[in-house]
Every structure is written in C-alpha cells, then in structure tokens.
Amino acid sequence: MPRAGDGERNAAGVDPEQLWLRPAESRRGRKPSFSREQITETAVALADAEGLEAVTMRRVAAEVGAGVMSLYSYAPDKETLLELMVDHVSGELPATDARTGDWRADLKTIAHLQRALMLRHPWLPGALATRRSLGPHTLAFLESVLAALRPTGLDGAARLEAFAQLTAFVSGHVSYEIAQATAARSADRSAAEARYLATVAADGHHPELAEALAAPGRPLTPEATFTRFLDRLIDGLDSD
Amino acid sequence: MPRAGDGERNAAGVDPEQLWLRPAESRRGRKPSFSREQITETAVALADAEGLEAVTMRRVAAEVGAGVMSLYSYAPDKETLLELMVDHVSGELPATDARTGDWRADLKTIAHLQRALMLRHPWLPGALATRRSLGPHTLAFLESVLAALRPTGLDGAARLEAFAQLTAFVSGHVSYEIAQATAARSADRSAAEARYLATVAADGHHPELAEALAAPGRPLTPEATFTRFLDRLIDGLDSD
C-alpha cells in the first residue's frame, strides 16, 4: 500500500467501507443534481490546470455549478474528495495482465506507466504524500503489481512493501523532476538561487559543492535518470 | 538537493541570499526581544510534540511568548519558518568527514543517520516533501554527501541527483514506516480498514491481494527493510 501520514498527525479520513462499498440504492428523496464522478472529474481537471492548492471546496463547487455545501452530499469532507481524485486518475493505469515472463521487465513497464501518469497529473505525487486511496482503481492496480511480483518469491508482506516502495520511489522521482522543470521555468527565482549557491561555493568551505556545480557533465534526461535508479531498485528486488 | 514543489504551484519562498546571508548588523533601533534561533527551536519542539499541523504562527507566537506579528520580524513568512526548521534539525547530522575508504559503507552510514533524524522528527519527511532548505546545515550535509560520492566517479550533476534521490528514498521510507506505526496505534481506524480489505479480498476479483494478506510471512522489522532497499540503491550507484 502507498504511504500516508508523513509525520503529520494521522489524518484519519473516513471509513473505507462507508466510502467504497455503496451500491447507492436511494429510492426515496430528491434526485441528485450532480454525481460523485462529475465532481471528482471537475476537481481533477482543476488540479491538472491550476495545481492542488486551487482545489478548494468553493472553487470546485463553482466549477461544477453547485452550491458549496452541496458537495458534502457526495463526499463527507475534502480529504475524501482528494482520495476520490487519486483513485480516479489511477483508473488511467492500464491493467497490464499480460505478463511477459520477465518479471523485472514487467515491473519496469509498470513503473514507467506510473511515472507517465504522474507527469500527466503533476499534483499526484503531492497528493499521495499525505494520503492513500483504497478505491477500486487503486486496488486493481495494486492487484496487478502484486501479480507481477509473484515470481520474485517474496512473501505477502514483502510484496506489499515492495509495492509501497516502488510507488514511493516513482512519486519521489517525479516530484524532483517536476521541481527541476518548474524551477527552470521561473527565471527570477532560480537565478537568485544560482547566485546564492555560487556565493556559497566561493567561500572555500564547500569545495565539493563548488566542483559539482562547476562540472555539470553531460545533462542527463530525467527519463534516463529515472530508468537508471529504477533498474537498480528492481534488479535487486528478489535477492537474499 | 532535496526535492520540492510536488506538483503544487511553485511555492517560491524567499530569496536565499536575503535569508541566509545576513551578518545582522543592526546598531540602531529597538533591541530584539527574541531570536530567530529561539523561534525556530520552539517551532521544532512544537512539531516534534504535536505534528506539523500544530505549527501555526499563532501557536508558535504563544509558545514563545510573543505577539503573532512579532514573528514576522524574524522570518518573512511561514514558509521561511519551515525552511528554518528543516535547516535547524539538519544540524543534528554529524559532519562525518571520516571516510572509511569504502564509499558504499559511508553512504549507508549517512542514510541511516538521516533515517534516525527523521524518526526523531517525524514531521521532517512531510516538510521535505514540499520544500527544501539551502541553509548552512543543509549545505554542510550536502557537502559531506558529495564528498562521500566522489569515489563513485559520477559527474557533478549525477552526484547532485544521487543526493536528491537518496534523500527522497530515506524520506519516502520513513514516511511509510511512520504511517504503519501510527496506523497500528489507532485501533479503530486500522480495524475498519482491515475489515474492508478482507471484504475486497473475498470478492474473488483480487486473488493476489487475498493471498498477500493471508500469508504475511515473517514480520520484517522496518530497519531490515530499509537496509535491504538502501543497499540495492547504493550498490548500483556507480554503474551506468
């Protein structure tokens, strides 16, 4: 399972049974004007376009064309809405049940798909850092990763841990990748930072930093770096 | 450098030159009643005791015995205060300049120190997920890791990236570790979750999940898992 908490006090959230196991058999009462799907999709689109911090209840409601408090008929709180968003985009991951016979290759393929998903939804690593989803799409993905991990010979707990570790790795890498890209894009900020680092490097107390900054080497593509670290991680997965 | 951003709109922060390069030569004017150090330490203590979300400007001010707005004489905004906190605790990392001659062992030692730091300050992974510090302690630590990485033969950019990747890995792992521990501690929540997962596992569509949950295997200590993944990552560091 993906990680959660991150040192904050346990965010708790809502009972997963209540959240995910609802055939929704409301016979009586007023007909819903919106749908959970619709609201979730709107929130996802908003996060894609303007970042996770643009996703406020008021903003989502406005975008959907509903009153703010109407959202609370579809999700008990904002935290839950975020879980719905995470699970929703997880549905974009194809259920690659076609195993090639080489589990390492399979896992690498999966990780690259996960990376692509996170690049498509740059808010996803940030959202995953503080919560996890146990929704149907997430569980389907978990299921397929567990299947891919079967040939490793790892036991149950270890397979679950490997899944968490891989997700955390991809998430961490994409975070870094995005940070680099946006830093390069906002010129002022990164220029000030570069000047500051140059100052520090020139003080004589940071020779290693000075050299690392001076000799950048061939610029690796993020993709290449990702692949390299990923391969290390996966290749060593079944040892001991 | 550690990661930042996490898909959120660039939090920006404040010019690092303004922040970190200040001999503070105020001759005239009223004497400060507090100090940046004091405020930072208070905030760290608060986060240690009650989590990162307890660190509000009002709360820190109250704890310090100052008015809320007085904090803004010492840090231009909350984001900066968090950077100060991150750099402050980074000062607890010993500058292990004693290299053993085995760079892999050196890096593993460093990573274990980092993990211990994060376990001591459980809010740190969460804080690191959205920002990074370029303060003196952080840079000193960076310097020592770069030195340890020198024998790998990686070029400048690759060494910086390796540092970021290692930090992200440790951070990710400790997040997971903490989440597991706190989940186990809050009985209600994890019981509901276990029941839900059991339901899902029983639906026939998640055989892998069912088996992974059923056959937990010997319970690995977090420490052991950490070491195992860390070793994989570091052992493969110089290949390409």
Place this chain on the structure above:
DNA sequence: TCTATTCTCGTACGCTGTACGGAATGAATG
C-alpha cells in the same frame, strides 16, 4: 534632547473547511 531606526503587536481582511438548518424535491404510504 532630538531624530532615525528598529522591533512589538492589536486590529482587520480575505481565505479556508464545514456545522447547521430551512427549503425544495419526489417516492412511498395511507
């Protein structure tokens, strides 16, 4: 003593998530 400078902090504003409760809706019941 006067003046320039700096720190202190009460008040206030706009933002957040969401509790509450009344109005609207519509299926089930009498």
Place this chain on the structure above:
DNA sequence: CATTCATTCCGTACAGCGTACGAGAATAGA
C-alpha cells in the same frame, strides 16, 4: 390525492488560518 419522510440543495455563519497595515515603544547616534 394527501401525507409522510428520506434525500438533496445551499445560504448563512463560525472558527481558524496567514499576513498587511500602522500606531506605539524602545534604543543608538547626532
């Protein structure tokens, strides 16, 4: 058909957040 009652819709309100503003207090140099 009238009534009941579950359900959804949502305006209002509240506590809490980060922080802009500016008035007052303190201090060093002139």
